[in-house]
Amino acid sequence: MTDPQAVLDRVTRVAGVRGALVASAGDGLVVADQLMDGVDGRAAAALAGSLVGRLVRTVAGAGRRPPAFVQLRAERGSILAAPCPNDLVLIAVVGPDANVGLARLEMLDAASRLS
Amino acid sequence: MSDDIRTLTTRLAEEPTSLAFLELAESLRRRGQLAAAAKIARGGLGRYPGLADAHDLMARILSDQGDLAGAFDAWADALRLDPMRTGALKGIAFLYFRAGDAAAAADHLQRAAEADPDDASIAQALARVRRESLGTAHRMESRPTPAPAPAAAPDPEPVTVVPQPVEQPDRSALFAELEGGHGLLLVDANGLLLAGSLPALGGGESGDRVAAQLAGVSREAARATRLLDLGTWQSITAESPDGHFVLVRPTGETVLLAAREPLLPVARVALLAERAARAARSWLEQLR
Numbered sequence: 001m002t003d004p005q006a007v008l009d010r011v012t013r014v015a016g017v018r019g020a021l022v023a024s025a026g027d028g029l030v031v032a033d034q035l036m037d038g039v040d041g042r043a044a045a046a047l048a049g050s051l052v053g054r055l056v057r058t059v060a061g062a063g064r065r066p067p068a069f070v071q072l073r074a075e076r077g078s079i080l081a082a083p084c085p086n087d088l089v090l091i092a093v094v095g096p097d098a099n100v101g102l103a104r105l106e107m108l109d110a111a112s113r114l115s
Numbered sequence: 116m117s118d119d120i121r122t123l124t125t126r127l128a129e130e131p132t133s134l135a136f137l138e139l140a141e142s143l144r145r146r147g148q149l150a151a152a153a154k155i156a157r158g159g160l161g162r163y164p165g166l167a168d169a170h171d172l173m174a175r176i177l178s179d180q181g182d183l184a185g186a187f188d189a190w191a192d193a194l195r196l197d198p199m200r201t202g203a204l205k206g207i208a209f210l211y212f213r214a215g216d217a218a219a220a221a222d223h224l225q226r227a228a229e230a231d232p233d234d235a236s237i238a239q240a241l242a243r244v245r246r247e248s249l250g251t252a253h254r255m256e257s258r259p260t261p262a263p264a265p266a267a268a269p270d271p272e273p274v275t276v277v278p279q280p281v282e283q284p285d286r287s288a289l290f291a292e293l294e295g296g297h298g299l300l301l302v303d304a305n306g307l308l309l310a311g312s313l314p315a316l317g318g319g320e321s322g323d324r325v326a327a328q329l330a331g332v333s334r335e336a337a338r339a340t341r342l343l344d345l346g347t348w349q350s351i352t353a354e355s356p357d358g359h360f361v362l363v364r365p366t367g368e369t370v371l372l373a374a375r376e377p378l379l380p381v382a383r384v385a386l387l388a389e390r391a392a393r394a395a396r397s398w399l400e401q402l403r
Contacts, residue, residue: 019268038344039341040342043339043342043343044343047335051332054328054332055360056336058325058332058353058372059357061327062315062325063317063321064355064356064358065356068355070352070354071350071354072336074340074345074349075345075346076344076345077343078345079340079343079345093345093355
């Protein structure tokens, strides 16, 4: 498995990304993080982890496989999440001007290397 | 009065806040003392409105009393509190079955079977509903007259009254003009399906099952974006290898899910969700 910090380096280099972290999907505990000041990593991990879990159940309810990428878009930015197979989830908090497309590609690649 | 009912009555009198009301009301229901059972259950529900068991119990009593609309609501309340509660899923399946909607009955029983795979009675009920459904389809093909209503319930629980058929609203009509109307769900804050349909990948309808999972999702998203200082949430997208899902918020109390096959780009699904949200807002305003 790739070092989580190396993975986070690549994600946080994308323009507009305010922080990224790897958390345990089950309990929302932070495994590794790289966050700008003011970004609450524990809150991001717990809340994004919970939301991803709910979406996994929602999609499963429709007979579909779990999502590979999730975006919660808000007025002043987004929370991005890429679930990993080994009960980890890669999360990024991005500003409104972020290159979400590039962040998505980096996160999907990183999630595959974290597995 | 039997010994067990006397004992439970004494226990409840000594500890009015205990959960003994569940057992007492169920014992009374089984003995056919439905008015007494309903009174005990209502008292318990007043003290424990967040207890799924209490709503499930109330639904069984109401069903025995012939109040099927009340039973449906009570089981829906139980599912809101516990989306995988097999008793409530079986109860609602029973009501759908009696109303002649075998597909909806099978869908709820399928959910119950997924929640409790070891319960043989659910598998038996599911098989029976599917048999009846097939039989009805064959009769419909061979004769132009409507098939007779099913005569027996799939649920082994003793439920006594034969109801009038329940009118089922056409929940797909709202979105009929939006690219076929399928794959769009309007859901209230409690996870109850207001309109729309969502075919499951393996066949059948999954709208109710998916809606139940969306209970409280808006609050959860709002909490996440507030704590991270991102403002009001606008949409949630989920990309599965089997489909793209976009969730938006037509009103503060509802969410709308748009689901499409993965060949359709997420941005297109988001546009569809926005159009459906506008239609849903108009529809909700008309209802008010």
